[in-house]
Amino acid sequence: MTNDAGRIFREAWIAGVTKHFPGEPKPGYITPWEETPDWERQSAAAVYGQVRDFVEVSGGTTRKLSREQKGRFVALCWIAQIHKHIENPKPGYVADWDQLPEWQQETDADIFERIEQAG
Secondary structure (H helix, E strand, C coil): CCHHHHHHHHHHHHHHHHHCCCCCHHHHHHCCHCCCCCHHHHHHHHHHHHHHHHHHHHHCCHHHHHHHHHHHHHHHHHHHHHHHCCCCCCCHHHCCHHCHHHHHHHHHHHHHHHHHHHC
């Protein structure tokens, strides 16, 4: 499941970037799963699992959360993965929710909802 979970996360990220990014996204933002670096694959699978577990232990009541709350959860889980895999990350990689661009906030919320729907 790990590979499938990571792939679903990555596909949701690419779909969100494609939908919300203003203009032409950087190639790295839309790199297909097969070309995604190992640490990003591991991180995608880990965050997918965290969201799925959160939905499960909440008894499905996560549907009552706002899009912002859902997006914040994904962003925070991702920041933890950045710290796990990158010793001295750039500040933008670990920026708090309020510092993220709107397109990234919307994409993170989309990812949560995609995972939530996957059951």
